[in-house]
Each structure stands twice: as C-alpha cells, then as structure tokens.
Amino acid sequence: MKSSIILKRLTALAKENIVSFHVPGHKNGKAYRGYKDHIFNNALLALDVTEIPGTDNLHAPEDMIKKAQERAAKFFKADHTFFLINGTSTGNISALMAVANPNEKVIVPRDCHKSVMNGCILGGLIPVYINPKVSKEHNISMGIEAETVEKAILENKEVRAVVLTYPNYYGICSDIEAIAKVVHKYNKILIVDEAHGAHFNLSKELPIPAIEAGADIVIQSTHKTLPSFTQASMLHVKSERVNIDRLRFMLRMNQSSSPSYLLMSSLDEARAIVESEGRVLMNELLENINKFHEKISNIKGIKVLDKSLIGRYGIKDIDRTRIVLDMTDFGISGTSLEKLLRDEYGIQMEMSDIKHIVAVCTIGNDAKDFEKLLKALISIKKKREVRKIETIPLLASIPKMCIPPREAAFCNKRSIPFKQSSGKISGEYIIPYPPGIPIICPGEEITQEIIDYVELLKEKKINIIGMDDDHLENIKVIE
Ligand SMILES: Cc1ncc(COP(=O)(O)O)c(C=O)c1O
Incomplete structure (x- = not known):
C-alpha cells in the first residue's frame, strides 16, 4: 500500500x-x-x-496535514486539496461563499442538495434556478443540458458561478465537459458537487472526474464512495479563477475549530488505499456488478437504470457502481422493497423511492454481497403480485422569488391553512420525493396551481418533505 x-x-x-x-x-x-x-x-x-x-493544524497546515493534502491533490489531479471534516455540506457552503458576494447571483440546479441552498442563505446569494431534465417514465431528475446553463447565463450576465450536481443520487451524469466550456466561455466559475463521485478516477469505465472535465472547484464526499469515515470529504481546486485565500477563510469559518484527527487520517488512508490498489479493486467491483446485471436481466419485471439512457434527458454518462433498479413491473414499491430487504434478508440499501431501490456499491463490497442481493430479489419475486405504481407528472414551472433565500430564512413566519395560502410567500420548502425537485422554496409565491398540484400529490399519497407539518394541512408563510 x-x-x-x-x-x-x-x-x-x-x-x-x-x-x-x-x-x-x-x-x-x-x-x-x-x-x-x-x-x-x-x-x-x-x-x-x-x-x-x-x-499540525488543519486551519493552518504546515506539516503532516499539508503533506497529506498535497498527496491527495496529486492523486486527484487538483492544484489544491482541502480536507473537510464537516462533510461535503461545508464544502458546498464554503465554495459558494468564496466565489460570490452577498446579493450576487449563482446558477443552481433546482434539485441541488440542501447545503447548496444553505450556502445561498449563509452567503446572502441569489440563486438562479435551472431545471434538470426529468424522465416521466422514471419520475426522477436526470441531466442538466449545456444549453440550459448557457441560456441562464445569458439571461443573468452578472452571475458569478454555476453549481452542478455530478453525478446525481442515481448516478446520472450531465455532459460536464460541455457545461464547463460554456461556463468558462463567459468567464464564470464552475463548482461541482461531486458528493457521489469521489471514485471516478479509479476506472476509465466510470464517468470522467469533474476536476478532469474542467470544473474549478469540486467537492467530494470521500466517505460516501471511498473508504473514509463518515463526514470526511475533500474539496479540490483546479483553477486560476478561484481566490484561494478567500476559500481558506470561508473553510476556517465554517468548519469546526477542533477537527477530528480520526477523520483526517481516514481521508489520508482512503487516498493511500485507492492510490495503491484502487484501480484493481474497482475493476473487481465492476466485474461483480456486470455479473449482477447479467443475472438480474433474467428476472422479469426488474428494470435497471443503465447506459441505454445515455444521449437522452441531458445524460452523458451513468455511474456503473450505482445500481438503480426500477421495481414498477415487479409489483412492489421501491420503498416497501427496501424495508423487506432490511427486515427479512439483512440487506440495507442506500435509499428507495416509490419506483426504485438504489444501491451504493464500493470497493468495500465483494461478490458475496451481490449474490445475497440477487438471491433475495429472486425469493421476493416469488412472493409478489403484480400491480402498477402510480406517479404524477412534475410541475414544470419555477415559482416567482419574492424574497431572496437569506431574507426568507430570517423573516417572521406564521402558520395558515395550506388551501388558503394562494398569493402568500412561502416560509418553507415543499419537495415531492422523488424526484426531490422543490415545488416551492422559502421566499417564493404560492399559487393556486401549486396548491392544486400538492393536493393531488397528497391524494395519491406521494411522499412530500421539507415542511414542519408532515400532512401539509398548514404551511408557514412569511408575515
Ligand atoms: C448531492 C449531494 N451533495 C452534498 C451532500 C452532502 O454531503 P455530506 O454528507 O458529505 O455533507 C449530499 C448528501 O447526501 C448529496 O447527496
């Protein structure tokens, strides 16, 4: 090693x-x-x-932490690497605060992780939302197209940066190289939330790593797909557009002043392991996954989210290590299946939605894990009746932002009946999950169309998150 x-x-x-x-x-x-x-x-x-x-000291490294960060930067092909002990969440927040001043605009995918929204709140930034493509068939958000990014930049020439989630939770990757070209054509900064893609440089069969595709700042949850401890992430910079001193200042401000040495050493260990053996281990993993896919294709009713989607919905590539199974024709919801796998087969999936179950596979998984999952699916299949699962098309429009996120976060709010909230400014998020694209964010205007749509979601028992009142009888609005 x-x-x-x-x-x-x-x-x-x-x-x-x-x-x-x-x-x-x-x-x-x-x-x-x-x-x-x-x-x-x-x-x-x-x-x-x-x-x-x-x-040494994470906030002013001169010795072992500096060396470990430099080794990581070399391995991940960055100019600078910063160890994060508060997860990618702090990386996203600090990156945003480093590249834009209060009241400046940043382009943000509407389905971004909440830490990106929190970065806008803390930094007083104004998000300009762009929508990912959504497949009605899959009911999940897909890629962001370079044209969408260019249009948003042309309509908001003063934006400072563009944020891209790459890959998304389902392993879906937009055409990041094309997006980077567009962003740089207008001399903006590309921040990539690569929380789920820290392993991309371990195989040519995987999507191109964001840092190699032209991103300026890349934040990776090393703990999600490489073997570091939970909360241990990395932020990489490869750019002359980024003010490194300001980024350092923001990281110092947002991270704990008592950084865990266990977390930092786990980042260094993860780097050392994958630098030595990561490519071999990743090859083995991909072989195991290929075999799993071959076998799963014999089970009628399970669809795999695979590379056949490339070229549609703004998708340039798909992460093979993320196994996404569509269970609609199988006759069981993804959510019920996740519970069944856990309760009866001792298998814990990463997540599920009404249609899918998602497995995060890493170099820590071996052939036996895949065999166990396969056997479980076969045995469950024998027990199930086929039934259709209902999904509802998404609401395409983004509501009017009346108050920027920061102001909305600090305003007084009061609870009123949701059905009577048309014309009011929302103090909360309403997010159907999946696909995890907010219908409304704090500071945006509630319309009758939104109320009718949400009532329909409720009627169909579709999972909605983001509000204090889970049943959404009442909503907090801004006074
Ligand atoms: C896309 C995305 N970005 C950022 C994060 C936050 O990462 P962390 O848990 O490392 O703070 C997550 C967490 O699930 C995520 O899915």
Whole structure:
C-alpha cells in the first residue's frame, strides 16, 4: 500500500504515552480503560488527539496535514486539496461563499442538495434556478443540458458561478465537459458537487472526474464512495479563477475549530488505499456488478437504470457502481422493497423511492454481497403480485422569488391553512420525493396551481418533505 502520512504520525505519538492535560476529555482513551468490555476501550481513541506539537493544524497546515493534502491533490489531479471534516455540506457552503458576494447571483440546479441552498442563505446569494431534465417514465431528475446553463447565463450576465450536481443520487451524469466550456466561455466559475463521485478516477469505465472535465472547484464526499469515515470529504481546486485565500477563510469559518484527527487520517488512508490498489479493486467491483446485471436481466419485471439512457434527458454518462433498479413491473414499491430487504434478508440499501431501490456499491463490497442481493430479489419475486405504481407528472414551472433565500430564512413566519395560502410567500420548502425537485422554496409565491398540484400529490399519497407539518394541512408563510 502507498504510504499514508497522518496515521503513521498519530501512531508514533500514541506510543509516547504522553501525559495529557489537554483536550479531548477522554485523555487518549484513558477515560474508558476502567470499562473493560466497552467498545471505546480500544487503540483508536489514542489517535483521537488535538492540535499539539507534532499533529499540525488543519486551519493552518504546515506539516503532516499539508503533506497529506498535497498527496491527495496529486492523486486527484487538483492544484489544491482541502480536507473537510464537516462533510461535503461545508464544502458546498464554503465554495459558494468564496466565489460570490452577498446579493450576487449563482446558477443552481433546482434539485441541488440542501447545503447548496444553505450556502445561498449563509452567503446572502441569489440563486438562479435551472431545471434538470426529468424522465416521466422514471419520475426522477436526470441531466442538466449545456444549453440550459448557457441560456441562464445569458439571461443573468452578472452571475458569478454555476453549481452542478455530478453525478446525481442515481448516478446520472450531465455532459460536464460541455457545461464547463460554456461556463468558462463567459468567464464564470464552475463548482461541482461531486458528493457521489469521489471514485471516478479509479476506472476509465466510470464517468470522467469533474476536476478532469474542467470544473474549478469540486467537492467530494470521500466517505460516501471511498473508504473514509463518515463526514470526511475533500474539496479540490483546479483553477486560476478561484481566490484561494478567500476559500481558506470561508473553510476556517465554517468548519469546526477542533477537527477530528480520526477523520483526517481516514481521508489520508482512503487516498493511500485507492492510490495503491484502487484501480484493481474497482475493476473487481465492476466485474461483480456486470455479473449482477447479467443475472438480474433474467428476472422479469426488474428494470435497471443503465447506459441505454445515455444521449437522452441531458445524460452523458451513468455511474456503473450505482445500481438503480426500477421495481414498477415487479409489483412492489421501491420503498416497501427496501424495508423487506432490511427486515427479512439483512440487506440495507442506500435509499428507495416509490419506483426504485438504489444501491451504493464500493470497493468495500465483494461478490458475496451481490449474490445475497440477487438471491433475495429472486425469493421476493416469488412472493409478489403484480400491480402498477402510480406517479404524477412534475410541475414544470419555477415559482416567482419574492424574497431572496437569506431574507426568507430570517423573516417572521406564521402558520395558515395550506388551501388558503394562494398569493402568500412561502416560509418553507415543499419537495415531492422523488424526484426531490422543490415545488416551492422559502421566499417564493404560492399559487393556486401549486396548491392544486400538492393536493393531488397528497391524494395519491406521494411522499412530500421539507415542511414542519408532515400532512401539509398548514404551511408557514412569511408575515
Ligand atoms: C448531492 C449531494 N451533495 C452534498 C451532500 C452532502 O454531503 P455530506 O454528507 O458529505 O455533507 C449530499 C448528501 O447526501 C448529496 O447527496
């Protein structure tokens, strides 16, 4: 295995048995030593240190953290890499605050992760929304087209940056190279939320990594698809358009002042593992997935979201490591199937929606995992009746923004009956899930069309998220 940097140093320090009169309070794990069978009574806690001589400082790295970040930057082909200990969420927020000033505009996909919206709120930015393509057949959001981005830039020439989610939760990838060209043609900055694509550089069979496709800032949840600990992410920069000092300032401001060394070392370990063996392991994984796909194609009624979609709905590529099964003709909703797999077969999927189940597959999965899933699906199939699952076409229009997100977040709100809210300004999100595209965001005008549409969703028992009142009898509006 290629060398890792942080863990080696932490292990050496632990061996010194230094008497601790500093934080953390568990004192290198000593606080748990009296509890013989306690799971925290282990070697790992001795590595959970803080900034002392020899451990460097994430917020002003000069030594091992700097070296580890540089190694990661080299591996991921970035100019600069920043370790994130508050997930991609802080990366998205900090990137947005680094590239635009309060009251400046950024182009944002309407189905972006909530951290992008939170970045707009915290930074006082004005989002200009663009819609992804949506397939009625699949009822999920698909790609964003380069023409859509160009049109939005031409209509809002003063925008500072464009945010792209790449890939989306279902592994769907827009034509990022074409989008990067458009964004740079107008001298704007491309921020890519690559939360689900940290593994892309491990195989040519996978979609092109955002950083290699021309993105200026890329944020990856290393913890989602590579073997780092939960919350450990990376932010990469490859650009002369980005003010690195300002980005550093925002990261310092938004991240904890007590960064976890376990999280940081897990980022370094993840890099070391995939740098040494990632390509071989990814090859094995892709072979296992190919075999799974071959076998699953023999089960009548299960459709796989696969590369046949490329070229439609703004889709340039699809991540093979994300297995998305459409269960409509199988006779069971994705949501029920997820529960059944967990309750009766000991298999936990990443997520499900009314039609699909989604599996996140990584180099941590082996052939046996896929066999187990296959066997479970075959045995469930035998138990099911076929029935159709209903979906409703999406509402295409984006409501009028009356108040920018930041102002809306801080306004006083009051609850009123939803059915009587036409003409009011929403204080909440209403998001049918799937596809996860908000019908309304705080600060936008509620119309009768929206009320009628949401009532229809409710009637059809479609999952709606974002509001305080789950049943949406009442909605919070801005006073
Ligand atoms: C597209 C996308 N971006 C960002 C995030 C946030 O990532 P993290 O959990 O690393 O903060 C998620 C989390 O699910 C996500 O799906």
